[in-house]
Amino acid sequence: MNNNDAKKHSLQAAFEQVAQQQQRLISAIFPSAGNDVIDEFDPRGMAIYRNNLLVTAQQALAISFPTVLTLIGEGLFNYASRELLILSPPKHGDWALWGDNFPTLLSGLVQLSDYPFVADIAQVDRLRQQSMRAKNSVIDQASLQLLATHDIDEIYIELTTSQLGMSSNYPVIEFWLSHQQRVVSDTAEELNQRFIKQSLDKLAQGDFSQKVLIYRPYFNAEIRELSVSEYAWLTLIKQGVSIGKALDIMTNNNKLEHDFDFAQWIGIALEQNLISRLKI
Amino acid sequence: MSLQRADEKLKSDVLIGVGLRHQHFTEALTTPSNIDFVEVHSENFFAQGGATQSVLAQASEKYAISLHSTAMGLGSAQGVPSHYLQKLKQLASTCNPILMSDHVCFSWSQLKGQQVHAGDLLPLAYSEQTLMVLAHNIDRVQQSLGRSLLVENLSAYIQYSHACMPETEFLVRLAELTGCKLLVDLNNIIVTANNINAAQPLDYAQQWLAEIPTTMVGEIHLAGFTEVTEGELIIDDHSQAVSSQGWQLYRSALERFGKVPTLVEWDNNLPSWQTLIAEADKARAIAEQVFDDNASSRIITPETTLESEFAHE
Incomplete structure (x- = not known):
């Protein structure tokens, strides 16, 4: 073995040995059915690391899922945070990216079995965070000229990465809005009650379904309901169908109400920063 | 922003900065102050936009x-993932930091x-193997x-029984191996001294500083911690003003290491x-007292400490 090989071998051995030590410590810190006890360490120190992890996880999720925290309260929220650490430990080195599986975890919690809409509210929170971290985008104004120079069958729409959609069997927009009043006042309470009444009215409808759009006109993510036809339109555009072709598909779809107006939509889309650019 | 433009904002020989946290954004951006730099946690600015x-x-x-990172996990045997490094590199290219730092710890x-x-700064065993991993x-x-x-x-809140060298020796050898500089967190030394039951925490800390070569320090951190009752470990929570011991130690550190950029951290409460x-x-007042009597003191600027010394193999 030459000198370089020996060095490489020694480095590899060091990595393997240190990796084992570090994995042992990690296993003893992360919550599980039963934490390993490492005798060499001061139990007071281990308690600090375990507590730091739990508290940081709770704080991170509270930032990403503020509406869920308001809905279910701190006790259950902290319990769910711990469960998420077990089910899906962080792996990005950025707490803001942790929590993709939180909605799924919430949907399986027995404590929330009577409140199945909470998981969808979590999804709204998650998409809003995702939208607010997405790349800043300003419409490429010049690309709009394509509408004057090319057939719409040849023109495609590139949507901004900050606009995101979802579908729910619950009136999540009304539920979500009813938990955004941070200041308790008569007006806020009245507003909440109005949103709750709207939620209940909608829930009373059979086969209720709501299509939701999260979008970001500037820095703050907004939320609004999509009509069935606009939802279908956005789905086609995301699939890479040209403007003309998408309009044809929608016209020929008997299940859609023919209420989609492209000229009106593009005005709204520009106002709400849904479009990044047009392209051919 | 160019480095030159950043330097034009530097106001004194000893660069004095504060940690910039979310709650202070508006005031920091709108209120006049005589601080030279702000330190931000890199990961808080990893989003692509917003x-x-x-x-x-x-x-x-x-x-x-x-740019002070808290999640790079430099001592991780798992390595620092490329996706993390890519984001850090991208961030550095947008804000042209005068300093970039992280901790002697592992996270991955x-x-x-x-x-x-x-999600935390986990301690390393001060061994030859760990030194190789960290340096690599x-x-x-x-x-x-x-x-x-x-x-x-x-x-650190735990000590490894198989550590085979003191922390200071580990750090000095690391700097020699990699060409990196040390960010000496004075509060961390005091916290560790207390947690290992050093008889005289301040003496322990002074000795710790004495074991670091005078040219090896590129930044000093100052912070405070919450007092605990006897038998409890102190947590480095950055929740208080700098302690009187911290200020004493700062004076000693400046006397030993020269005009080193200094940052006051306050993260909780x-x-x-x-x-x-x-x-x-x-901090500025202490620096002025220390260096008024010593006009020939070494002046440490971000260029001399960092840019010109990137010469490791």
Whole structure:
């Protein structure tokens, strides 16, 4: 073995040995059915690391899922945070990216079995965070000229990465809005009650379904309901169908109400920063 | 922003900065102050867009920026993932930091066969093997960033029985191996001294400083901690003003290491922006006292400490 090989071998051995030590410590810190006890360490120190992890996880999720925290309260929220650490430990080195599986975890919690809409509210929170971290985008104004120079069958729409959609069997927009009043006042309470009444009215409808759009006109993510036809339109555009072709598909779809107006939509889309650019 | 433009904002020989946290964004951007730089936690600005990017752009117009990472996990045998490094590199290219730093710790590992990030600064065993791992990772990060890093001593709550060298020897050898500089966190030394039941914590800390070569320090951190009752471990919570022991140690550190950039950290139980600035003013006053009597003191600037010394193999 030459000198370089020996060095490489020694480095590899060091990595393997240190990796084992570090994995042992990690296993003893992360919550599980039963934490390993490492005798060499001061139990007071281990308690600090375990507590730091739990508290940081709770704080991170509270930032990403503020509406869920308001809905279910701190006790259950902290319990769910711990469960998420077990089910899906962080792996990005950025707490803001942790929590993709939180909605799924919430949907399986027995404590929330009577409140199945909470998981969808979590999804709204998650998409809003995702939208607010997405790349800043300003419409490429010049690309709009394509509408004057090319057939719409040849023109495609590139949507901004900050606009995101979802579908729910619950009136999540009304539920979500009813938990955004941070200041308790008569007006806020009245507003909440109005949103709750709207939620209940909608829930009373059979086969209720709501299509939701999260979008970001500037820095703050907004939320609004999509009509069935606009939802279908956005789905086609995301699939890479040209403007003309998408309009044809929608016209020929008997299940859609023919209420989609492209000229009106593009005005709204520009106002709400849904479009990044047009392209051919 | 160019480095030259950043330097034009630097106001004194000893660069004095404060940690910039979310709650202070508005005041920091709108209130006049005489601080030289602000330190931000890199990961808080990893988003591709949104309000935080705008805040950082505005902050870097007003102050020089120090990027302090808390999740790189430089001592991880798992290595520092490329996706993390890519984001850090991208961030550095947008704000042109005068300093870049992280800790002597590990964060990445495996849990049940899956990659995991500890979400914390976990302590390293001061052994030959760990030194090799840490030096290898720092070398890779420095090569990737094209600049030298500052690495910070940790306050640890557990001690490894198989550690085979003192923390100071570990740090000195690390700096020699990699060309990195040390970010000496004075509060961390005091916290560790207390937690290992050093008879005289301040003496322990003074001795710790004496074991570090005078040219090896590129930044000093100052912070405070919550007092605990006997038998409890102190947590490095950055929740208080700098302690009187911290200020004493700061004076000693300046006397030993010269005009080193200094940062006041305050992360929890945040005071008003003005109170934080007042802490920075105290640091400046001490620096002026120390160096008024010593006109020939070494002046450490970000260029001399970092850019010109990126010469490791």
